[in-house]
Amino acid sequence: MGLILLRYGELALKGKNRVAFLRQLRRNIRACLKENGLTGEVTSAGQRVYVETEQVEEALEPLSRVFGLASLSPVVEVERDIDAIVREAVRQAETAGVRPGVSFRVDARRADKTFPHISPEINRLAGGAIHEALHGDVDLSKAADVTIGVDVRAERAMIYRNVLRGPGGLPLGTEGRVVALISGGIDSPVAAWMMMKRGCAVIPLHFSQDEEDTAKALDNIEFLSHYSYGWRLRPTVLSHAEAVAPTLQRLYDLGEERWACIFCKRTLLQRAAALCEELGAHGIVMGDALGQVASQTLPNMEVISYGITKPILRPLIGMDKAEIVDLAQRIGTFETSTRSEHSCRFLPARPLTRGTVERMLEISRRLDEMEGQGT
């Protein structure tokens, strides 16, 4: 039976919410194992969570996608005996490639204070043995190439290396639900991922314009599901044409087609707000960035979000395109998002870059009149 040690970061700060957060984290870890066809026992002790499993190697990568986890290490347990500890430390240092020119350190803790060797002594004994056996360079700083961890507990001692980074954030589900607009593009899946990272359960909403774009959006959601342990992503797919075509047709009839993108986005946000009400979500997530396309301006953002009753969460608003692309590549959505160019059939020749709320309200009134007259 193998063991994986999981460390959590931010939720350690959470005071009295800590118990509920930790419960959700363990639940999500169990969901992660199950969805990846793995079996294992999840327990926690002090500031750490452990997974006991026969499938350590297979479990590491999926577990590194559970939000709330800061880092992961596979662990070997040995007897509470200094010789056994030193032997296993040397074995792991060798596997880790310690040799002349490769620096290492031993980082021992002694949770069980009855163990006859104090931590610096364990460091010295194990470090000395590794140096003698493998001729690696001792480096007491954290910059060492290889760190061998030793934890002496009441019953057994744990030896580990290979600290994998977790994704950070908060356990998914602890911060409530949001509706996320998801397209086939680069930005919106990254925005949804960032809110998942901060503990939100995401309800994906896609407005379908054509089959290929919708296939891309659904693929993006599939990639996101590899991070959504404990909450199933159930996409709502609505027809884009049904949602916006009548409004846009009237806009063209009015000769106000430059407003098409603004009225389109307003309509989508109104639909998203209604879905929030229906499903108990408290915010709408968008992939809005600034200055990436001509119509992504602050004045337009003001007009688009005017009067929308749910908070609009734009986690990418302060990010550079290069940073967004890096995240898309990490999540896996970048290739999907770039495999074909999507162009909107309603896109006017010169979309407005500086709309005003007054004009928007005026045009809205005229659109309402036209609708009233059945045109």
Place this chain on the structure above:
Amino acid sequence: MGLILLRYGELALKGKNRVAFLRQLRRNIRACLKENGLTGEVTSAGQRVYVETEQVEEALEPLSRVFGLASLSPVVEVERDIDAIVREAVRQAETAGVRPGVSFRVDARRADKTFPHISPEINRLAGGAIHEALHGDVDLSKAADVTIGVDVRAERAMIYRNVLRGPGGLPLGTEGRVVALISGGIDSPVAAWMMMKRGCAVIPLHFSQDEEDTAKALDNIEFLSHYSYGWRLRPTVLSHAEAVAPTLQRLYDLGEERWACIFCKRTLLQRAAALCEELGAHGIVMGDALGQVASQTLPNMEVISYGITKPILRPLIGMDKAEIVDLAQRIGTFETSTRSEHSCRFLPARPLTRGTVERMLEISRRLDEMEGQGT
């Protein structure tokens, strides 16, 4: 006379806006030089901007804070002569510490195609000379410890090393104005900085609760001003008590003090929206994060922002606390923000964590009635 080569990133993509963006970037670079007591000529050619100055060393650090710049290199100009180029390349490699065990590469370009040596030949000649003189290890990949750049232009050749990273983003001022709520805390200055990075001109708004907290907020704004070249940060300071005390007093009278934080923040946002109207800004920047304090929940965010007419920009909403702290340290605001703990005198014993819009509107009506009765 010395020369600095400045590369810009994202704005290269901007199509027909590129000219205006580049003009703003040059203007901001000039403001940076001036505000740091430096003199220099700013010119651009192709995809690059140059600063010609007697004060290369002094100018590098301030220029590395101009948004829109991807990287900076001090440059030495030599004759368009292969021997002069090779000599200077060896000299710079020596200064950069190339020696046995330190890898290097030469990265030559030939803008002037009449120069008799093609780029790979310049790389080979200069690289060979560096290896012979300093015995450094040739590494043709970008992972080399030291890269010596060579640019052969029509009149002179440029040799450079030491690529400093710029802050990225878009030239400040190109994306319009926003009002940013700034406190003495960690988050709000980072949020403002991120929107500055995306090209926004920030109007800082601080609600003063006590002298010490206001001193911290003004210090934070002072740090931000070292990034706000081309736009002077002029803080608006309003009395927090004057803005919120009457409302909060009535809330306590109603026995609804658990709503204090929500009504306080609503009042501040309404003031911020009014300031936007007055000063032509199109959004309100807040340091909101999720789950960091008990009242920072999605349901509360919904209630707080309900009916606020300007878009609320929350660039930190998808970030971990550790990421926010890293940025605060980089900007310089972290120490200010943590030098004392600020506690609000209106803070109720158990602030609400899940308000609803209906309840908020109901309480609002009762507060309005009390105000009408002059209580």
